[in-house]
Amino acid sequence: MDIVNCSRCGGIYVKNPVRDICDRCYREEEEAYEKVSKYLKKRENRTASMLQVVQDTGVSEELILKFIKKGRIKLVQFPNLAYPCEKCGNPIQTGRLCSKCVNDFKNELEIFEREEQRKKEMEEKRAYYAVNEKYRKRQ
Template sequence: MELINCKECGRMFGSEHGELYCSKCRVNDDADFKKVREYLYDNPGATVQEVAEDTGVSETLIIKFLKQERIEIIEDGNAILSCERCSKSIKTGRYCEVCKAEIKKELAQAAKSLKESKAPKAKYHSHNK
């Protein structure tokens, strides 16, 4: 178990599986997400501002849920989320599908290259008699 500070509140807690948030913040986050999800179920197409005003959940947290792909914007060409790599408008997450595919390909190539560079090199001996 590793002791880390909660990314949200700063309190120290024991993280066993790479969690970034303490249990209290995770519970609060889950409760806020549930409010947003239920609101959107009853009000599809609501704006971030409307959701924030009617649920009491901050716009920042709603945008965090969008970036985590927990919720999605309905309309195309929105001005709320854009790909962090190419700036194309997206409905959820941090990257558009094209950039996701390119990043995946680049990571696979980097992993392959790293694996090859760490592979033991063959040793050769001269057998001159």
Template sequence: MGELANCPNCGELFVKGAQTVCQNCFKEEEAKFEIVYDFIKKKKNRTATMNEVSEATEVEKKLIQKWLRQKRIQPGSFPNLTYECERCDTQIYEGRLCLDCAETLQKDLQQTDQPKTLKEREDENKREKVYYNVDKENKWRS
């Protein structure tokens, strides 16, 4: 069962599950989707850019990007419908990151996963040790 949430568009309370917005906003989004899809499926509009589609249909770019990410609009059929990489703003067709940013992230993750050398582990163990001493009254102190 879904969790209770406020709609990010209108603030109305709804049960969040497969839908990320309330029922009323979902219906509005579906109507906008139909407008956008009817526009881009025409042969003359298949090469339209994100800005051109947004201006012609009066639908926000953010919503069109959402449909591209959900694969409701296939980027292979509409080659100029791109959106920005979340890290560097390069135009991409799918996902959240461009190939360069994804590779950089992958390399960074691999570096942190590398096993440590024996010397690095010994140095780390030395830093983690806690020494205790006993005072005159035989009480432990750290």
């Protein structure tokens, strides 16, 4: 049984493998989730932006983003809700990176792979010439 500090309030609690917060903070987060969930279930709030949800519910953007990232809030139903791309910060609704950053990453990877292939070919040519030079000297 490990005793650790709550990552949210700093209080001491018995470590739980499922969550990194104490029971009191967990209950507070669950109440906040219920508040956000009820708010978003109302038809007139389905097009609310993140700022509107934060202002109308009093729940922090950070906590709402946590609910989204854990899959508790599905953005498919809420077109104006988004979270930041982990690389550039632009708003996205799926994944960890926006499409521009994904494309940039793919392009960088392709360049790297081409460069590695070129290096490999150069090494093979050097090895061939070195072997070939040894062969000529023997004759």
